[in-house]
Amino acid sequence: MLTTRQVDAYHALTVLAPRIAEGFRPGHFLAVAVGGPHTSMLTRRAFFIHDVKPDYGGSVEFVFAVDGPGTAWLAERRARDTLDLVGPLGRPFPLPRDPVNCVVVGDEYGSAMLFPVADALQRRGCRVDFVLGGASADRVFGAKRARRMTETPTLTTEDGSLGVRGRVTDALPGVIADVRADVVYACGPMETLRRATAVAVEFDIPIQVAVEERMACGIGLCMTCVLPVIGEDGVTRMVRACVEGPAFRGERVRFDDVGTIPFDALGAPGGGSRNVS
Numbered sequence: 001m002l003t004t005r006q007v008d009a010y011h012a013l014t015v016l017a018p019r020i021a022e023g024f025r026p027g028h029f030l031a032v033a034v035g036g037p038h039t040s041m042l043t044r045r046a047f048f049i050h051d052v053k054p055d056y057g058g059s060v061e062f063v064f065a066v067d068g069p070g071t072a073w074l075a076e077r078r079a080r081d082t083l084d085l086v087g088p089l090g091r092p093f094p095l096p097r098d099p100v101n102c103v104v105v106g107d108e109y110g111s112a113m114l115f116p117v118a119d120a121l122q123r124r125g126c127r128v129d130f131v132l133g134g135a136s137a138d139r140v141f142g143a144k145r146a147r148r149m150t151e152t153p154t155l156t157t158e159d160g161s162l163g164v165r166g167r168v169t170d171a172l173p174g175v176i177a178d179v180r181a182d183v184v185y186a187c188g189p190m191e192t193l194r195r196a197t198a199v200a201v202e203f204d205i206p207i208q209v210a211v212e213e214r215m216a217c218g219i220g221l222c223m224t225c226v227l228p229v230i231g232e233d234g235v236t237r238m239v240r241a242c243v244e245g246p247a248f249r250g251e252r253v254r255f256d257d258v259g260t261i262p263f264d265a266l267g268a269p270g271g272g273s274r275n276v277s
Contacts, residue, residue, distance in 0.1 A: 002059055004077055008138035010109050011075045012050065013083075014061040020087045021058030024049055026095075026116040027210055027247045028088035030062055031218030034070035043216040045070050046242070048113030048187070049088065060087075063112035063141065089218050093117055093185060093208055093247045099125035100182035103175055105196050107168050107188025108134045111141040113210060117185050118149060129179050130154065131171055137162035169195035176203050183208070186250065190258055197250035207250035213241040228254040228262050236265040 003014045029048045035041035047062040106114045118128045130146040133156035146153035155163030184207040186196045193209045200207035213225040220243035229239045230252045
């Protein structure tokens, strides 16, 4: 490991991982073992990749909040400690072929993984506008970097301590209308993604979301991160966020049914399998 630093309410760890850096695409994530070799914490923790640099042959940075014993252990790591990690994992964001107007929506530390997306979009000649938010000013990740990348990022906080009082999804309709957005990219809690998708559908523009499902293995074996997604054939399937995602078309994710197996899903009692030839 190279560095560890605290960024407001979050922690950022940079690790030396040349092969992961080489294979990285915006939207990929890492699966990190926590607790050390003798721990009872057996499952890995998944973190979106925030940044990749050529330093020392290839370094990778990820950002997280402490919300349990696994992330608390990670927050205590220091330079020269070693980490057991696997990556890059998942399906990256699809990017537009031609220059279009893009709105990037990040809530809490979900914003971290969107900066490589914004970089890639700008390299393709796209206009990028940020809508970043959090519960309070210290939980809005990347405000300074967003100001360097665009002239007018929109910042929101639920307590009004930074930017506009409210949620990112409260500000999103106005930004879409002002910039005549063609597509939205979003990452954050599932409720934020559900609301952002509803806004995009109202404006009749596509939205790409990176879901924050808990992933125990990160490689599609354990089935802990399944969620209902409507396929191109109109059939709902329970898909693995770690393999088929984490990037999905927002309007295809059945957010209201996340955490359940819908009755009409393929293979469920409702007969989804009978509707497929």
